[in-house]
Every structure is written in C-alpha cells, then in structure tokens.
Amino acid sequence: MRLKIRRRAGRRAALLTVGAMTAGLLLTAPQQATAGPPNLLSNPGFETAGAPGSDMPSCWSKSGWGDNDFTFATVADAHSGTKAMKVSLTRRVSGDRKALVTEDGTCAPTVVPGKQYDLAAWYKSDTPDVSVTVFRHDTTAGWQYWTDLQNPPVSAAWARTEVRTPAVPPNTDKIAWGLSVYGVGTLTTDDYVLEEVGAVPPQPTCSGTAEECAKGKWEVMATKNPVRSMHAVVLKNGKVLLIAGSGNDIAQFNAGTFTSAVYDPVNGTVKTIPTPVDMFCSGHVQLSDGRVLVMSGNKGYPSADGTIGYQGLKDSYTFDPTTETYTKTNDMNGGHWYPSATILGNGDVISFGGLKEDSTGNVTAEKFSAAQNKWLPMNEVNQTWSYWGLYPSMILMQDGRLFYSGSHTFGNGTPGTGASVYDYDANTITDVPGLRNKDERDESASVLLPPAQDQRVLTIGGGNNERNPAANRLTDIIDLKQPSPAYTAGPDIPQGLVDQGQGKRPQTGAEGKMFVSAVLLPDGKVLETGGGLHDRADPVYEASFFDPTTNTYQAGLATDPIPRTYHSGSFLLPDGRVMSVGDNPGNGTYNHNVSIYTPPYLFKGPRPQITSVIDKQWVYGDTQRITVNRAVAKAELIRPAAVTHSSDPNQRFVDLPLTVVNGTTIDLNVTSNPNLAPPGWYMLFAVDANGVPSIAQWVHLGGPSALAATAEPPSAHQHTFANELGAPKQNPAKRDSAPVAPSIAGCDRHYGTVNLCVPTRFPAEVKGTTKARCDWLAAHQYPKRMKVNGSDPLRLDPDRDGYTC
Numbered sequence: 001m002r003l004k005i006r007r008r009a010g011r012r013a014a015l016l017t018v019g020a021m022t023a024g025l026l027l028t029a030p031q032q033a034t035a036g037p038p039n040l041l042s043n044p045g046f047e048t049a050g051a052p053g054s055d056m057p058s059c060w061s062k063s064g065w066g067d068n069d070f071t072f073a074t075v076a077d078a079h080s081g082t083k084a085m086k087v088s089l090t091r092r093v094s095g096d097r098k099a100l101v102t103e104d105g106t107c108a109p110t111v112v113p114g115k116q117y118d119l120a121a122w123y124k125s126d127t128p129d130v131s132v133t134v135f136r137h138d139t140t141a142g143w144q145y146w147t148d149l150q151n152p153p154v155s156a157a158w159a160r161t162e163v164r165t166p167a168v169p170p171n172t173d174k175i176a177w178g179l180s181v182y183g184v185g186t187l188t189t190d191d192y193v194l195e196e197v198g199a200v201p202p203q204p205t206c207s208g209t210a211e212e213c214a215k216g217k218w219e220v221m222a223t224k225n226p227v228r229s230m231h232a233v234v235l236k237n238g239k240v241l242l243i244a245g246s247g248n249d250i251a252q253f254n255a256g257t258f259t260s261a262v263y264d265p266v267n268g269t270v271k272t273i274p275t276p277v278d279m280f281c282s283g284h285v286q287l288s289d290g291r292v293l294v295m296s297g298n299k300g301y302p303s304a305d306g307t308i309g310y311q312g313l314k315d316s317y318t319f320d321p322t323t324e325t326y327t328k329t330n331d332m333n334g335g336h337w338y339p340s341a342t343i344l345g346n347g348d349v350i351s352f353g354g355l356k357e358d359s360t361g362n363v364t365a366e367k368f369s370a371a372q373n374k375w376l377p378m379n380e381v382n383q384t385w386s387y388w389g390l391y392p393s394m395i396l397m398q399d400g401r402l403f404y405s406g407s408h409t410f411g412n413g414t415p416g417t418g419a420s421v422y423d424y425d426a427n428t429i430t431d432v433p434g435l436r437n438k439d440e441r442d443e444s445a446s447v448l449l450p451p452a453q454d455q456r457v458l459t460i461g462g463g464n465n466e467r468n469p470a471a472n473r474l475t476d477i478i479d480l481k482q483p484s485p486a487y488t489a490g491p492d493i494p495q496g497l498v499d500q501g502q503g504k505r506p507q508t509g510a511e512g513k514m515f516v517s518a519v520l521l522p523d524g525k526v527l528e529t530g531g532g533l534h535d536r537a538d539p540v541y542e543a544s545f546f547d548p549t550t551n552t553y554q555a556g557l558a559t560d561p562i563p564r565t566y567h568s569g570s571f572l573l574p575d576g577r578v579m580s581v582g583d584n585p586g587n588g589t590y591n592h593n594v595s596i597y598t599p600p601y602l603f604k605g606p607r608p609q610i611t612s613v614i615d616k617q618w619v620y621g622d623t624q625r626i627t628v629n630r631a632v633a634k635a636e637l638i639r640p641a642a643v644t645h646s647s648d649p650n651q652r653f654v655d656l657p658l659t660v661v662n663g664t665t666i667d668l669n670v671t672s673n674p675n676l677a678p679p680g681w682y683m684l685f686a687v688d689a690n691g692v693p694s695i696a697q698w699v700h701l702g703g704p705s706a707l708a709a710t711a712e713p714p715s716a717h718q719h720t721f722a723n724e725l726g727a728p729k730q731n732p733a734k735r736d737s738a739p740v741a742p743s744i745a746g747c748d749r750h751y752g753t754v755n756l757c758v759p760t761r762f763p764a765e766v767k768g769t770t771k772a773r774c775d776w777l778a779a780h781q782y783p784k785r786m787k788v789n790g791s792d793p794l795r796l797d798p799d800r801d802g803y804t805c
Contacts, residue, residue: 039195041109043059044191047081059106061100066093067093069089070097071086087188088185100176103143108137110173117195118194119149119194122161122190124159126156130151131148131182132148132150134177164197204605214600219596227242231244233284233642234573235640236681240262241260242262245259245260246298248567248590251755253280258277258280263594276328278299281644282313283340284644287370288678288680288702296339297312302745309359310337312362313337316330330375333375334366338354339354339366346370352388353388355390363736364383366381392407403419404422405457411442411744412466419478426728431725437472440474441459443514444459447526449477450526451636451654453671455479458526466760466761467764468535470763472512474490498532498541499563501781512533513530517529519641523691527557528545529560529570539563541560558597563585564582568582568584574683577599578599587781608632619670620673623667624668627664630663632689633689637656637682637701638685639654751796751804758786785804
C-alpha cells in the first residue's frame, strides 16, 4: 500500500501546461486547510494524565478489535511538549489498535449534522498499514463506526496528516477519531486537531424554471435508438454501447440479424455495430482495461407449444471501446441465458445462474481470469452446485464475499430467506434474514448505496411474474457492516400514475413497481424511475430520489414521458444527466425513443470544474491531486453502468476523502481496498456544497494489489462485519442442472407468435373468465386474433376456431 502524490517524468510536460502558479502550488508541501478555530479536542497532545489508576492520558482510550498482540505507551518522543502516544502491533491475524478520543459527553467533541471537519495529527510510523478512523455518536443508535478517511504513508520523521470529513450524517451529535495501526509495526502520534470547516457555501441560484429547479426535467431526444437495446453499457470514453442481439424478435433471430449500436451523447450520433451472435439477454461487465465482457445470450427461442423454453449460449465476447468491435473469447462451460456478472477485487469476473442450452437451470459458477483473458475450466472454479435463478443480483462486499440481495428476474428466488452471503473461498452460502415478501421481489432492483464504504444495500419493489400480482412498494435496507446483518424495512416507493389501457390514473393502496431503474447520482442520492405495475404491462409514471443519509424518498420529481418497463434501462452519463432507453411490453412492441433527465442539481447555477487531474492512472492507497476552479465539498468515483432488466450489481459510488491544500488544490485519498472499488475505469466527480457536480473526468484505478493472482485478502483496513451469520447451508450434491419449467419467463406459448407474452397467470384482479381475459388483452394492445398453438389452457378460444377471443 502506498500513499504519495503520483508524479512521473513522462508527465512533466502535462504539469508544465497547468501554468507556473499552479505548478508551484503542486510541487510544494500541502498547506494547512482553512478551517474554523478553535481545536475542538481536549488534551490533543496527551500532556494531561488520566484519572488516578488510568494508564491512558485524559480523554484518550485504548481501542481496537481482532486477533493481534499490541502495546500502548505514553512516550517522551513528542512532536511538541513532552508526551506522545505509541501503539505497536507485534502479531496480527485480524483487526487494529488505536488511541481513540474517549467516547463520552466530556471528551468527544460536539459536531453539527451537515458540517464538515478537518482532522489533522502528527505521526511517525514504520508500517503502511495506518488509517484515519472515525466513529460517530447517533442520537438514537449510540456510538458506531463511521468511516476510514486516509492511509498516511510510512514516515521515519514526524509528518503531518490531514483530511476533511464528509458532511456529518443526520442524528449525529459527537464524533471520535484516531490513527489506527492494522499491520505489524509501530505508530507514534501527537498533536491532534479537529476544526470545523468555516466556509459558508454560496446560496444556489435557480437557472431554470421553479419546477425544473425542484423536480428536474426530462427531454425526449430527436435521435431515435436504431436498435431494440436490451442492454446498456457506458464505455470508458463516455459513449454508450446498446446491445439488442435479436431484440426479442423471433424473425430477426431466424434471419440471423443481430444488432448493437454505439451512442455518443456529446454529439447525439449513433453508429450500428456488427454483432456476431444473439446477445439478447446476455450478461455484461466492464473489465479492468475498459473492454466489455459479454457472456452468453440466446441460443434458441421457446417452441410454439411451450414444451421447450429459452436456451442459453456458451459463447462469450469482449467489446473494445476503441475499435468498436467484438472479439471472441473461449466458451463458458455451459449456457447461461440471463447470467449474473460481478467483477472481483483482482479483476476476475464471476458469473452464476441463467438457463443452459437445454433450457434447464445452470448450477455452475463460471470464472473469467483477467490474467489469462479466458474462462477457466470447471475444475478450476469452486462449485456449490447451487441454482441462483436468472440475473441474480450478486454484489461484491468489502472482504471479497458476494451478497445475493434477493433481487432477480423471473422466478421465486432461492429457498430460505431470499438473501444470502456467498463465500467463494470457503465455498459456502449463508442465508441473511429480513427481506420482506421474498417471493415477490422478482424484477426488483438492488443497489449498493453511496458511499460504497458504508456497505449498505437497498432493494426496491418487485413482484412475481408467475402469479403476476400488482407490483409492491416495498424497499428494504441491509447494513453489511453489522456482525449479524439483516434487512430492515425502508420507506415505501412513492406512487405515481399508472396506465392500464384506459388512460393514466393515480396509484392506490399497495401498488408499486417492477422493472424499476435505480441510478447512483454524483450528489450521493439514488434516482428511482421507470417500471410497471405488472410483468411487462401497465407502465407507471413516477420518479423520486432516495437519500441514503436520511433513508427517505423525495417524491414528485419530473417523470419520463416514455413508458419504461420490461427491457428498459436508465443510467448516469459523465455530464451528470441520466439517459433512459427501451420498453418492450408483453405484446411484442418496442419503443425506440431516448429520454434524457436533467436532475435539479444542474439548475442550481454554474457547476464546479475539475481543471486538472495530474495523473489519470491511479493505484490503490494513493493520494491523487486535482485542481478545481472553486471550492468543492466532496469527490467520488462512480463506476460506469452496465445495466439490463433492472440489474447492475457492479454499480457503485466510492467516496474520496479530501485533504484541502487551498481553495482550488485538493488531494484525494484513494481506497486501498480493491473490493470497495474493483479495478477499471471510473468517472471522477467533484461536487460543491450545494450538491452541484462537475462534468466527470475519466481515471483508471488499478495496481499490483488489484492484479494479484492469489486469493489473499487485501491489506486494507477492515472491520469485522457480516461475521456472525449462523451456520452455512449445506451445498447440494454435484448435479448437472436444476429443473426449470419452460414457462419460467411467465409467458404462455400456446397463443400467438413466440415474441408475444400472453401471461401464464393474469393479474389477480382479472377474473378467470374468457371475457375478462380477452378484455385485458385488448386493453393492453395484443393482436385481436392470436393463433392457438395446440391446446387452450387459458380458455381464450371459446368457439374453437383456432384463434383467440
């Protein structure tokens, strides 16, 4: 782990172009940040002894956790005065040790929610395994770990470390902090400082209409989407890869017509890309070098009589954003129609679930080796022989395990609680409790909330495509930092207008959404948009912001005028806007309109600018310097989207704690944990105190720790969390597949063409009569007369002439 300003001889010319004044600032030692006096800490230099019998100075306590051997000592080797604190670890299996400001009403300084604070200390260390660790006191929940902000470098002489906190969360009245040592070695500290940042941000000015400034604005672009995009991937150059394959169109499949397109949001152009196989309902993820790995897809459509379901391809390709071409990799070990795809901290990709070439459920884990650029043979991949369903949401946790959130597409999920922690190295699956209505989270969305360091996951809405009830409004939140994490109830999704074929009406009761999109925004909120009341039907026009700091929704945002249900997707662009594409309801039609949402933060006056990024090749544990045109409150990395069917398990927002050199020069502290920010290209945003983001700069995060071939855990500072899960489930015996009904997609193939989806089960409010079902089909714009393929299980052909209704 290293912490330094990364400068290389080859970049000298770039530095010179910044200008003489800026270059001078960059090449001098960081100055103390402007902060509001006084120092809010009591006994910051350890000079005052503790109470009689105490072996720690006044207002300081021994703190830490884990399996390690340690010593604390007050020593005379001080930066100033006569005393300093020395903490040593002589053996370490896990955990850390630190001198921490005493967590009580006398010693812990009082703070104000929403304010930021500058923390500084003098230190000497012979180990890189040091971090600035902060705890906060919640007025309801008590003391709890907040965050690690910085990893100071090794220093034999006294050196000063300084970092600015994020905005203090709501319900926080006090904080405590200290420098932690979490590797074998010695850390000596002195002269701690905590000061409130005194700068008052300028008041935002509305640059649009009052409604735009409160709700944002949607625009439908003049340029149409040329392909039936089922998949959308934001590329490292800011363009968007839109993949259709056959586009859920059996005629295109039979003709061998498979399409993709690259959309350039800067100039509004679209380029069609030759596409080698039917990537309809494939999986995809950005590799660490910026290529897109596309796995599986559609080998065959269901038979007309429904006896054979969809079949998954074994094929796999990479897409190069530079050449805009596909290149074949080796095949996967089996077909995976609707697979998961999660990038790991070492750059490998792991994939689960989906349907095999024979339409059965695939039970094998697949692993793509970044080092070897290929899918590994099955005997080199740990196997639990578990069936995870279709598009299971598998989110990488900070210790390298995967969290299955309970979100998926089609089917009822896994048996048990509906959510699990999967440990690849131990080859175990352990259920996690609390997910409400676990068998009605089909077609829901799950997202790792900002910042990724908080390790909280939100699931949104969903339903059940087999029973097809009205979608629910449920949201559930889990904190994976807890020793025994469990979902807890979140606020209900706000309601909007739903169109069930007779015009828009307000949603009522428990009506919610499925196939919803959830987009991480640079101000730290989550945009929730799109979706429908029933599987592939009844679009809902509603959008809201979820605020992770308050766990509340801001309802009543502007709504996308285009219906966005099945096969739609929304995603963040580098300019801070959100793009939405697609809509493929059950009647087989498709919407080619493209919508762009401008959030309210872009109507709050001029946006800050990142005027220089000294080095765009970032390494874990670095400090990276940027310059901005005015003061900003935070900066973060956001991983570009790779979304389909409400699913993007790799979406994440990684906080970059600030060390403020002056008003326009900032050092960003990069996480040393590649599980928090897997290697690859990221959008770097700087955000001012009013939540207004800059246009993103692209940076690449990687380094030796990310590319290590071993499965050793990273040397990053980690707290014990999700470590009291109970007994793992017993893995199934080795098997070839899991049985899956041909109707897994919720469509009855006895009616019409294969790209029409007549529900296997109609919504509960539709009576089980021929007339009621035919009226529902007519209201949802199905063809008036659909051919009956074989038998008539839904009784849609009362006169038995071979056609419905």
